[in-house]
Amino acid sequence: MSPIIDVRNLNFSFINGEIALPVLKNVTIPIHKGEIVIMTGPSGSGKTTFLTIVGGLRQAIDGSVKVLGQQLINSTEQIKVNIRQQTGYIFQQHNLLKSLTAQQNVSMTLEMHNGMTEKERLERATEMLRAVGMGDRLHHKPDQLSGGQRQRVSIARALVGQPKIVLADEPTASLDKQSGQEAVTILKRLAKESGASILLVTHDYRILNIADRVVELEDGVINNA
Amino acid sequence: MNIFPWYYSPARLAWRQLIHDQTKLMAAIAGVLFACVLVFMQLGFKDALIASAATAPKKLSGDLFLMHKQSEAMWRPVTFKRNELMRALGHSAVAEVSPLYLGLAAFKTIETNIKRTLMVYGFDPDAELFDVETIKNKRIELRLKNTIIFDEYSRPEFGPVRQLFEAGRTETEINDYKIQIIDFFRLGISFAADGNVVTSDLNFMRMFPARNPGDIDMGVIRLHPGASIEQTKADLDKQLNSFVNIFTFAELIEFETKYWTETAPIGFIFGFGTVMGLIVGLVIVYQILFTDIANHRHEFATLKAMGYKQSYFVRLVFATAFFLAVLGFIPGLILSIGLYHLAESQMFMPMPISFSKVMTVFLFILSMCFTAGLLAIRKLKDANPADMF
Incomplete structure (x- = not known):
């Protein structure tokens, strides 16, 4: 079976005027369906850059990045938008919309897709929030929630659309040990239930236990793929 | 979708x-x-x-109006000879013509003696140039020497003219000429004048001694009932000297409005x-x-x-x-x-x-x-x- 994320010989540089600063060097990594991969590495090693390329947020031009069978290298905006819509993204900060309640925030993922009524959307959002243990905080806005609760809402938002891929960028960075562990445990459980693959970048070594596989990125090079 | x-x-x-x-x-x-x-x-x-x-021209009653071509607006008219207006009588559709005299004058406020400028309309009271009931009703009294009718809707700076009138103080001066207020009408102010006064043509000449009854500011023409206004206007255009403008009622209002919105x-x-x-x-x-x-x-x-x-x-x-x-x-x-x-x-x-x-x-x-x-x-x-x- 071909990998759900198939990255081969990816090179990426930031261009600043005339100077090219290489960030990713010849990165090759396949991720299979249902696999949970944690990418670690020190700050500035290129983890987040890698994640944004795979998530269709950043355009790379050298190598091959196939996500869900679509080539993202030199891709059109439409292809990138397609990939984004099929990917659940969990951010370092929770990045919830301040003006919306937990339920409305989660429902935003579903509003992009046609064919669902408002009632269905809110039901799905409620279901998802119950699954992350936030069923009693449906109508709270982000500033009425704790950091851990916000991140759980954000996990619900990423997973409510039943994505095949979940990308998480340091999801525990702003959380204490316990709520961080809780958050990733929930994430793992839900991903396993729905068969989604997870690519999680972090330098929080306390959560490596949830991974099926850990890869280390250092100075743009994969050490142990 | x-x-x-x-x-x-x-x-x-x-x-x-x-x-x-x-x-x-x-x-x-x-x-x-x-x-x-x-x-x-x-x-x-x-x-x-x-x-x-357009408050003043709207109250005028007439079918055609003559003004000098050099007149920018009613409040600053250029006079033309009364003879010119009389020549319009030669047209068979014209029933009557009457001159209207216009002038800005200093009105002495009764209590404070401060002089403020207002507009004076002078015409033969029997001509009934203004379609205002009080003016029509007082046409006999207006024929008397030194009588005027005062516009109640003039600015309050002219003083409580109505109250003073009811208290018996009806005498004041326009252009230093002693006059009697005999009644009130309602017209309203414009950007040109803070107040208005109506008087007879003869009294107008008394207030404006330098003016000559032969030099008029506006000519008002009434036609026989049923006569075509447009046709008469076209005929008069040919007969009269080219220095007069002939307006219909609507054209006069448009002319006045246009002056304030465009020229001014x-x-x-x-x-x-x-x-x-x-x-x-x-x-x-x-x-x-x-x-x-x-x-x-x-x-x-x-x-x-x-x-x-x-x-x-x-x-x-x-x-x-x-x-x-x-x-x-x-x-x-x-x-x-x-x-x-x-x-x-x-x-x-x-x-x-x-x-x-x-x-x-x-x-x-x-x-x-x-x-x-x-x-x-x-x-x-x-x-x-x-x-x-």
Whole structure:
């Protein structure tokens, strides 16, 4: 079976005027369906850059990045938008919309897709929030929630659309040990239930236990793929 | 296509973001309200000007009106020979002609003795040139020496003329000539004159000793019933000297209105004020939308990362602009109605607030907000998820 994320010989540089600063060097990594991969590495090693390329947020031009069978290298905006819509993204900060309640925030993922009524959307959002243990905080806005609760809402938002891929960028960075562990445990459980693959970048070594596989990125090079 | 995600969804998010921060919403509404009131007032003054420019000619009763071609407007006429008016009698459709004498004169206020300028209309009382009941009823008394009828709707600076009249103080001076007030009529002020007085042609000559009855300011022509006004006008155009203008009633009003709106700088001033109001409003709304996008750029970038397209945010910005326009317009309209009443009571000029004016201002405000939205959407490109995460 071909990998759900198939990255081969990816090179990426930031261009600043005339100077090219290489960030990713010849990165090759396949991720299979249902696999949970944690990418670690020190700050500035290129983890987040890698994640944004795979998530269709950043355009790379050298190598091959196939996500869900679509080539993202030199891709059109439409292809990138397609990939984004099929990917659940969990951010370092929770990045919830301040003006919306937990339920409305989660429902935003579903509003992009046609064919669902408002009632269905809110039901799905409620279901998802119950699954992350936030069923009693449906109508709270982000500033009425704790950091851990916000991140759980954000996990619900990423997973409510039943994505095949979940990308998480340091999801525990702003959380204490316990709520961080809780958050990733929930994430793992839900991903396993729905068969989604997870690519999680972090330098929080306390959560490596949830991974099926850990890869280390250092100075743009994969050490142990 | 399902309309829900296309417009309702971004509009709903725009609305939720707006009401989330109520302080900022209030400031935004105040900005639109300000522009709205400014535009309403400018248009109101402009309409009052147009309405007041025609108050006097609208009360004239006649079919055709002669004025010297060099006359810019009724308040500063160039005289022409009475003979010229009399020649119109040669046309078979003309029933009667009467001269109208116009002049600005100093009226001595009864209590304070301060002299203020007002407009004096002089004509043969039997000609019934003004379609005003009091003037018609008093035509016998007007024939007496030194009698005038005073416009009650003159500015209050002329003093409580009515009360003084009822208390028996009816005597004062116009151009240092002693006159008697015998009654009151209602006309209203214009930009040219703060007050009005009607008198007989003979009394007019007494107040303006330098004037000559043979030199008239305006000629009023009445036709026999059933005669064609247009046809007579065309005939007279050929017969009379080319230095006179012949106006129908409608043309006279248009001529007067046009003077104030176009020739005089006043029309321009209010037009300019309207544009300034819209520009100030535009800048305010633009600033609001711009900072709104800047404040929400993380959220927009998040939504983009989730797969929302650029066009969703463009619709969101325009929806925000639309809500601001409506939310600012409604209190703006209410406040403007109040200010119109206040201005009417202060200026003694009619300031009607019509449905078409309400619609005009709403369209102005709406296009102002949309223009601001159009200028602000370029800020959306800052919401780039790749640069933010």
